[in-house]
Structures are given as structure tokens and as C-alpha cells.
Amino acid sequence: MANNGIIAQVKGVQKITEREIRIREFRREASRLASLANKRIKRIEANSLTESPAYKRYIKDGHGKFGVKGKTYQEVQAEVARINRFINAETSTIKGINNELKSMAANTGIEYTDLKDLQKKAAKFFELSAKVAEVFKSMDDISTALDYQKIWEAVNIYTQQEGIDLADSDTKIDGMLKAVTDIIELRRANDAAMAAPKIEWFGF
Structure with missing residues (x-):
């Protein structure tokens, strides 16, 4: 019985460790995505393309620069959802913005x-x-x-x-x-x- 108790405790410790590892990996990936998104923001601002729909949504949500530092696991999950909304938008990249502008010009006759x-x-x-x-x-x-x-x-x-x-x-x-x-x-x-x-x- 005593041995079973020790095994159960060891298994419990192993389970917690694996969860912590997964959380660390998730935070690391979230940090990478935040860096990617922030670089896109800088490029948009540097090229004066702040009328981009993706950029305007980023400004409108009011949360500022993307990041995970100091956030709880639940807060990091919410931040990753916000990051993904931005980076998955076509107009979050210069190429995507230019494609959108060309399409708009073609549809409206802008020369x-x-x-x-x-x-x-x-x-x-x-x-x-x-x-x-x-x-x-x-x-x-x-x-x-x-x-x-x-x-x-x-x-x-x-x-x-x-x-x-x-x-x-x-x-x-x-x-x-x-x-x-x-x-x-x-x-x-x-x-x-x-x-x-x-x-x-x-x-x-």
C-alpha cells in the first residue's frame, strides 16, 4: 500500500511537470507570434499605411503593443487570439495592403x-x-x-x-x-x- 502511495505521488508530480512544460512552450510560441505582429505594425507605420483595416482594428481594440510578459496563462490565451486576428488579416502585411489597394482601385476606377x-x-x-x-x-x-x-x-x-x-x-x-x-x-x-x-x- 505504501508503495502504491509513492507511485501515485510520483505520477502526480510528473503530470504537473508536463503541464508546466506545455504552458512554457505555449508562452514561447505566443511570444514569437507577438514579435511577428509587432514587426508588421512597425512596417505599416513606417510606410504610412495606417488606414489599413487590420491596423485600424488593432488601434480600436485599445490594448496596444502585442506581448505576453507579466500575463497569466489565461491572459496569454486571450492575447494569442488577438494576435491571430491581426496576423491572419490580409491587410496586416505591406503586400496584403497593396493587393487590397489595387483591388479597390480596379473596382472604383482610381487612376x-x-x-x-x-x-x-x-x-x-x-x-x-x-x-x-x-x-x-x-x-x-x-x-x-x-x-x-x-x-x-x-x-x-x-x-x-x-x-x-x-x-x-x-x-x-x-x-x-x-x-x-x-x-x-x-x-x-x-x-x-x-x-x-x-x-x-x-x-x-
């Missing part, structure tokens, strides 16, 4: 000379689009606020009509806000008129 030109235009483009979206969020029809494709198209129509270069650092976003919202409202009204059923009058 650009090279990636640097597109990146400069995109910063103002996204800033203006976000402000337009806020205007429509205050209205009853929230579906329009969520349709960024329409917003991007309206921004592009206005800038082309007025000959505005979004890459110009002197371009004032607030001055364009009303004009862009007016274009969207006009296009919505036209779409509604086209979708309305036609009434035919028959004479007798």
Missing part, C-alpha cells in the same frame, strides 16, 4: 501611376470614405453606410469631376464631404426610381 501614388491617394480616400460612412450611419437607412463600394465610387466620381488629386497633401477632406454625400443621395434616388414598378394607364 494611379505606381504603388506609392496609390498609397498616398488611398490614405485620403479611406479617410473621406470613413467620414461619409459616419454621415449615413446617422440616417435611417444604415445599409448604405455599410456599402463602401458605393462610397468609393462616389468619391472617385467627385475627384475626377473636380480634378482633385487625393495624393496632394493639401487636399482638404472636410471640404469634399457634402459633395460626396450629395452624389450618393442622387444615385440612391435614381436607383430607387429605376426599381419602382411602372404603372400603365389604360384608356377606355
Whole structure:
């Protein structure tokens, strides 16, 4: 019986040790992922691509720099989930951001000379689009606020009509806000008129 008690104690010690080893390995991997994510953040900031959706979500969550130091095991688990959300987002890398910008340009007709030109235009483009979206969020029809494709198209129509270069650092976003919202409202009204059923009058 005494021997069985000793074996049970030894087994118990072994089980705790294995768990501790797994936790250490998890923390080590979490630290590696945090380092990877923080390097991506620095690259995004260094290239002035802070309008990236992945970066904006990172800022919005308010937790700051990724890391595991001083965190409990449960807190490290939560941090790894936050890290994975960031690094799994396409726009957490420069290449992914550029691909997203090219896709946006293709869909909305934005003209650009090279990636640097597109990146400069995109910063103002996204800033203006976000402000337009806020205007429509205050209205009853929230579906329009969520349709960024329409917003991007309206921004592009206005800038082309007025000959505005979004890459110009002197371009004032607030001055364009009303004009862009007016274009969207006009296009919505036209779409509604086209979708309305036609009434035919028959004479007798």
C-alpha cells in the first residue's frame, strides 16, 4: 500500500511537470507570434499605411503593443487570439495592403501611376470614405453606410469631376464631404426610381 502511495505521488508530480512544460512552450510560441505582429505594425507605420483595416482594428481594440510578459496563462490565451486576428488579416502585411489597394482601385476606377501614388491617394480616400460612412450611419437607412463600394465610387466620381488629386497633401477632406454625400443621395434616388414598378394607364 505504501508503495502504491509513492507511485501515485510520483505520477502526480510528473503530470504537473508536463503541464508546466506545455504552458512554457505555449508562452514561447505566443511570444514569437507577438514579435511577428509587432514587426508588421512597425512596417505599416513606417510606410504610412495606417488606414489599413487590420491596423485600424488593432488601434480600436485599445490594448496596444502585442506581448505576453507579466500575463497569466489565461491572459496569454486571450492575447494569442488577438494576435491571430491581426496576423491572419490580409491587410496586416505591406503586400496584403497593396493587393487590397489595387483591388479597390480596379473596382472604383482610381487612376494611379505606381504603388506609392496609390498609397498616398488611398490614405485620403479611406479617410473621406470613413467620414461619409459616419454621415449615413446617422440616417435611417444604415445599409448604405455599410456599402463602401458605393462610397468609393462616389468619391472617385467627385475627384475626377473636380480634378482633385487625393495624393496632394493639401487636399482638404472636410471640404469634399457634402459633395460626396450629395452624389450618393442622387444615385440612391435614381436607383430607387429605376426599381419602382411602372404603372400603365389604360384608356377606355
